[in-house]
Amino acid sequence: MSIIEKAVDKLRSDDASANKKNQQQVGAAGDAQCLDTQKYDTCQEKSQESLPSPSAAEQSKPQQADQPLGVDVSAQPEALAKPEPQPATPKKLDIEMMALNLAGILTDDSHRTRQAEEMRMIKRPILQNAFGKKHKPSEHSNLLMVTSAIAGEGKTFTSLNLALSIAAEMDRTVLMVDSDLAKPGLSRLLRIDDKPGLTNYLRDEEKDIGKLLLRTDIPKLTALPAGSRHAHCTELLASNRMKQLFHELAVRYPDRIVIFDSPPLLVTSEASVLASFIGQIVLVVESDRTPQHLVKDALAQLGSTDNVSLILNKCKKGFLSTQMGSYGYGYGYGYGNESDQQ
Ligand SMILES: Nc1ncnc2c1ncn2[C@@H]1O[C@H](COP(=O)(O)OP(=O)(O)O)[C@@H](O)[C@H]1O
Numbered sequence: 001m002s003i004i005e006k007a008v009d010k011l012r013s014d015d016a017s018a019n020k021k022n023q024q025q026v027g028a029a030g031d032a033q034c035l036d037t038q039k040y041d042t043c044q045e046k047s048q049e050s051l052p053s054p055s056a057a058e059q060s061k062p063q064q065a066d067q068p069l070g071v072d073v074s075a076q077p078e079a080l081a082k083p084e085p086q087p088a089t090p091k092k093l094d095i096e097m098m099a100l101n102l103a104g105i106l107t108d109d110s111h112r113t114r115q116a117e118e119m120r121m122i123k124r125p126i127l128q129n130a131f132g133k134k135h136k137p138s139e140h141s142n143l144l145m146v147t148s149a150i151a152g153e154g155k156t157f158t159s160l161n162l163a164l165s166i167a168a169e170m171d172r173t174v175l176m177v178d179s180d181l182a183k184p185g186l187s188r189l190l191r192i193d194d195k196p197g198l199t200n201y202l203r204d205e206e207k208d209i210g211k212l213l214l215r216t217d218i219p220k221l222t223a224l225p226a227g228s229r230h231a232h233c234t235e236l237l238a239s240n241r242m243k244q245l246f247h248e249l250a251v252r253y254p255d256r257i258v259i260f261d262s263p264p265l266l267v268t269s270e271a272s273v274l275a276s277f278i279g280q281i282v283l284v285v286e287s288d289r290t291p292q293h294l295v296k297d298a299l300a301q302l303g304s305t306d307n308v309s310l311i312l313n314k315c316k317k318g319f320l321s322t323q324m325g326s327y328g329y330g331y332g333y334g335y336g337n338e339s340d341q342q
């Protein structure tokens with residue numbers, strides 16, 4: 001069980017109303033290697049835990065039709081005579097993102113941290129490429145794939161933090177897609193690994209992708225789970241239906257960014273398949289762990305590096321803020337080119 005999962009487990013067992021006040025810090029560096037990269041193909045442990053209970057606001061009953069004491073009845077006689085039908089209790093949210101705060105995942109509350117600052121610097125060029133003047137929807141520039149050479153480098157962590165950071169933007173909505181079908185870390189983290197998702201859509205078990213999207217308690221953030229396990233992940237991701245889905249996601253909501261938490265490039269062939277349809281690629285590199293030759297191999301798998309950016313993750317001291325000495329993203333962001341790869 002990873003550091004994030006442990007923290008989320010602990011948090012969910014607490015009273016939800018205490019979450020905001022809890023300032024507990026989670027030490028990140030020590031557990032960073034806990035994912036076993038040698039066992040990438042093994043099935044993920046299915047979480048038996050049910051989804052979190054709805055927040056207090058969601059649980060509140062619909063407003064009573066009776067007028068409260070003290071209302072000036074003469075002011076609204078018609079409204080009193082014919083009370084408006086009250087809306088049904090809102091649908092329960094599928095995911096409570098705020099619960100991830102303790103696990104080192106950015107939320108609205110953590111916007112002054114060094115990690116939030118770094119994430120802002122990372123997202124700016126991504127948004128510029130996705131929605132700037134030069135962007136072309138036909139090139140799927142609003143589709144962003146987060147991958148790495150090997151497992152455990154921080155793809156899921158980066159995807160989620162990036163998604164939260166972009167969702168905090170005024171005009172942007174974000175869809176997170178768990179496309180790491182063999183090891184769906186995002187779905188596990190969000191406790192949606194028992195929900196139908198991408199594989200069910202690709203197998204035509206669900207025709208409407210909209211029905212598979214799950215709402216979060218962050219209004220501009222939705223998620224598509226990986227879905228049921230399937231033996232032929234690569235074939236599913238390379239299918240015509242997947243191509244159509246990419247196109248639909250790219251053009252249907254042009255101001256939305258879609259982040260694909262993807263498999264590692266050197267462990268499966270799925271990431272290379274995905275990369276061929278995606279406008280922007282972020283390659284996460286784990287500091288002090290991933291050897292340079294693996295990074296080069298991963299870049300070679302991607303072919304052209306025109307749309308590839310590198311993020312050095314888990315730096316103990318960052319270029320951006322070396323005084324902090326804590327653990328997080330250590331450097332900025334920039335598109336790779338031939339000279340960068342030497
Ligand atoms: N920048 C970071 N700071 C702290 N912990 C991190 C960071 N990036 C990743 N981790 C931790 O490292 C582990 C592996 O990260 P994860 O995102 O699951 O990797 P991947 O998706 O590439 O397999 C997780 O426990 C995660 O919480």
Ligand SMILES: [Mg+2]
Nearest residue numbers: 155156185186
């Ligand atoms: Mg992952």
